[in-house]
Amino acid sequence: MQGEGHAVCLPADIDTDMVIAGRYLRTKDRSIWRARVFEDLDPTIAPRLQGAVIVAGKNFGCGSSREQAPVALREAGVVAVIAPSFARIFFRNAINVGLPLIESDLACSNGMKIAFSIRDGWVDAGGKRYKVRPLSPRMQDILAAGGLVEYWRSHP
Amino acid sequence: MSSLSERILGASAGEYVDRTVDRAFAHDGTGVLALEAWKRMSGVRLSDTSKLYLHFDHIAPANNSTTAALQHELRVFAKSSFMHFSDIGGGICHQLMSEGVVLPGEIVVGADSHSVTLGAFGAFATGVGATDMAAIWLTGETWFRVPESVGIHITGTFSGAAEAKDLALSYVGKLGTDGATYHALEFVGEGMNHLTMDDRLVLSNLSVEAGAKAGLCYADDVTVRYLKERGHTVASQDYESCTYVENLDFDLSDIVPVVAVPHRVDTVKPAEQLSGLPIDQVFVGTCTNGRYSDLERFARIVKGRKVTVRTIVVPASAEILMKATRSGILTDILEAGCTIGTPGCGPCLGYHQGVISEGEVCLSTANRNFKNRMGVGGEIYLSSVATAAASALEGAITVPEVT
Numbered sequence: 001m002q003g004e005g006h007a008v009c010l011p012a013d014i015d016t017d018m019v020i021a022g023r024y025l026r027t028k029d030r031s032i033w034r035a036r037v038f039e040d041l042d043p044t045i046a047p048r049l050q051g052a053v054i055v056a057g058k059n060f061g062c063g064s065s066r067e068q069a070p071v072a073l074r075e076a077g078v079v080a081v082i083a084p085s086f087a088r089i090f091f092r093n094a095i096n097v098g099l100p101l102i103e104s105d106l107a108c109s110n111g112m113k114i115a116f117s118i119r120d121g122w123v124d125a126g127g128k129r130y131k132v133r134p135l136s137p138r139m140q141d142i143l144a145a146g147g148l149v150e151y152w153r154s155h156p
Numbered sequence: 157m158s159s160l161s162e163r164i165l166g167a168s169a170g171e172y173v174d175r176t177v178d179r180a181f182a183h184d185g186t187g188v189l190a191l192e193a194w195k196r197m198s199g200v201r202l203s204d205t206s207k208l209y210l211h212f213d214h215i216a217p218a219n220n221s222t223t224a225a226l227q228h229e230l231r232v233f234a235k236s237s238f239m240h241f242s243d244i245g246g247g248i249c250h251q252l253m254s255e256g257v258v259l260p261g262e263i264v265v266g267a268d269s270h271s272v273t274l275g276a277f278g279a280f281a282t283g284v285g286a287t288d289m290a291a292i293w294l295t296g297e298t299w300f301r302v303p304e305s306v307g308i309h310i311t312g313t314f315s316g317a318a319e320a321k322d323l324a325l326s327y328v329g330k331l332g333t334d335g336a337t338y339h340a341l342e343f344v345g346e347g348m349n350h351l352t353m354d355d356r357l358v359l360s361n362l363s364v365e366a367g368a369k370a371g372l373c374y375a376d377d378v379t380v381r382y383l384k385e386r387g388h389t390v391a392s393q394d395y396e397s398c399t400y401v402e403n404l405d406f407d408l409s410d411i412v413p414v415v416a417v418p419h420r421v422d423t424v425k426p427a428e429q430l431s432g433l434p435i436d437q438v439f440v441g442t443c444t445n446g447r448y449s450d451l452e453r454f455a456r457i458v459k460g461r462k463v464t465v466r467t468i469v470v471p472a473s474a475e476i477l478m479k480a481t482r483s484g485i486l487t488d489i490l491e492a493g494c495t496i497g498t499p500g501c502g503p504c505l506g507y508h509q510g511v512i513s514e515g516e517v518c519l520s521t522a523n524r525n526f527k528n529r530m531g532v533g534g535e536i537y538l539s540s541v542a543t544a545a546a547s548a549l550e551g552a553i554t555v556p557e558v559t
Binding site: 013015017018019021022023025027028040056058062063064065067068073085086087088089092093096097098136138148149152153 | 193226284
C-alpha cells in the first residue's frame with residue numbers, strides 16, 4: 001500500500017477526545033465527525049486535512065477506545081498518520097477502518113510533500129528517505145483489504 | 157520464567173497469536189458501531205453468545221431521541237441474539253464483569269479502554285475498538301501481540317489518608333501517559349497482600365492511562381475469597397520471577413493524597429500543594445471509584461455534615477446502590493446534601509448527568525481529565541474518594557484527615 005499527501009504537523013499526546021469530542025459521538029452521521037474533527041484543538045484545521053498526512057508527536061490517539069476517532073480522520077480526507085508511537089487501541093482501530101499508520105519520528109513542516117509505502121517500509125519527506133518498521137503481516141492484510149469489515153467479507 | 161501475560165496468552169513477548177476469548181463485552185457507546193460493522197461483515201453469524209456481554213452504561217438512561225433510537229436498535233439486537241444483556245441502571249460494564257463474572261487466567265476483551273480493570277483478577281483483560289469487537293462477535297477470536305511487562309513492586313501498607321487511587325495516580329505520574337504503551341503492567345510484591353479486591357481494581361483501571369495494554373494482579377487468597385463469595389472456586393496464581401522491561405518500586409507508607417491537574421492524568425501533585433483551590437462540583441463514581449467501599453468511605457467523612465458545592469454520587473452498579481440503600485450509607489450521603497445518579501458512567505465523559513460549564517472546576521474520582529471532557533471550557537481535577545469527600549465539605553481542594 002502506497003500513498004502521498006501534504007504534511008499537517010501536530011503535537012505529542014493527542015488523545016481521542018481531542019480528535020473527536022464525546023459530545024459528537026451519539027450519531028452514526030459521519031458528516032458530523034468530518035466537520036468536528038480536532039474541534040477542541042484547532043477549529044480551523046478540518047479543511048486542511050483533505051489529502052493530508054498528519055505528522056504528530058509521540059503517543060497519538062491515547063485515551064478512549066472510540067473508533068469514531070480514526071473514522072473522523074479518514075472521513076476528513078487524511079491519507080495516513082505518522083508518529084513516533086501510537087496508543088495501542090487507536091493503532092488497531094485505525095488499521096481496522098483502513099487508515100494507514102506509520103511509526104516514525106519525522107521533522108515536520110506544514111505543507112511539505114510526503115510519500116510512503118506501507119508494504120516496503122519507507123517514508124519520503126523533506127528530500128529524505130526514512131526506513132520504517134513494517135506492520136505485522138496480519139495488519140498489512142487488513143489494511144490492503146480496506147479494513148477489518150472488508151477483510152472478513154473476503155474471508156467468510 | 158514467564159510473565160503472567162505470557163502464561164495466559166501461551167506465548168512469549170513479541171509474538172503474535174490468535175486466541176479464543178473467554179469473555180467479550182461492549183457498551184451502548186461502542187456497541188452501536190460494533191453492530192454496524194458486524195452487519196456489514198455478515199449480519200448472520202455469531203460466535204458462542206454465552207461469552208458475549210452488552211451493557212448500557214455510557215448514556216443511561218438515554219438523554220435525547222437520537223440516543224434513544226441508537227439504544228433501541230442495539231437493545232433489540234442484544235435480546236434477539238441471546239448475548240448477556242444489562243439495560244440502563246444495571247451499572248458500568250467493567251464493574252458488572254467484576255461482580256463474579258471474570259475469573260483468573262481468562263482472556264477478556266472489552267470494547268472500552270478501561271477493560272484493563274479486570275486484570276485485577278489475574279485475567280488478561282484489554283480494550284479494543286468497535287470493529288475488533290464485531291469480528292469477535294463473528295468468530296469468538298482475535299489476535300494479540302504478547303506484551304512485554306513492566307513490574308510495579310509494592311511494599312508496606314498505607315499510612316495516613318492515602319488510598320489505592322493515590323497510588324494509581326502516583327504510578328501514572330511516574331510512568332507518564334505513554335510510559336507503558338504496548339506493555340502490560342504487573343502489580344507484585346508483599347504490599348499487594350494488604351490491598352483489597354476493590355483496591356486492585358483501581359490499580360488495574362488506571363493502567364491504560366499510562367498507555368498499558370493490560371494491568372495484572374496475581375490471583376491470591378484475597379481473589380479466591382472474593383470469588384468464593386460469588387459462587388466460584390478458583391485457584392491462586394503463583395508468582396514466577398520474570399524479567400521486566402522496567403521496574404518501579406512503591407512503598408505504600410510513602411504514598412500521600414495526590415491530585416491530577418488539568419489536562420493530563422500524569423500531571424500529579426500532592427493534594428497539599430493545591431489545598432484551597434475553589435471547586436464548583438464534586439463527582440464520586442465511575443469504573444475507578446464507584447464501588448461500595450468507595451461510597452462507604454465517602455459517607456463516613458460527610459456523615460452528619462453538609463457539602464458546600466454540588467456533589468454527584470453515582471454508584472458503579474445496581475448491586476452497589478442496593479447495598480448502600482440497605483446499609484443506610486445512602487441516607488448519610490443524601491442527608492449531607494449530595495445527589496445520586498443512575499448506576500453507570502455518569503458525568504465522566506461529558507454527555508449527561510453533570511456536564512460542567514465553561515470556567516467551572518470539577519473534582520472527580522474518575523480516571524480522565526482531558527480538556528473539555530466533562531464540558532467545553534471546564535477543568536477536571538482527579539483525586540481519591542477521601543480527598544473528594546473532604547473537598548466537597550469545604551468547597552475547595554482539601555487534604556483529607558487521617559481516619
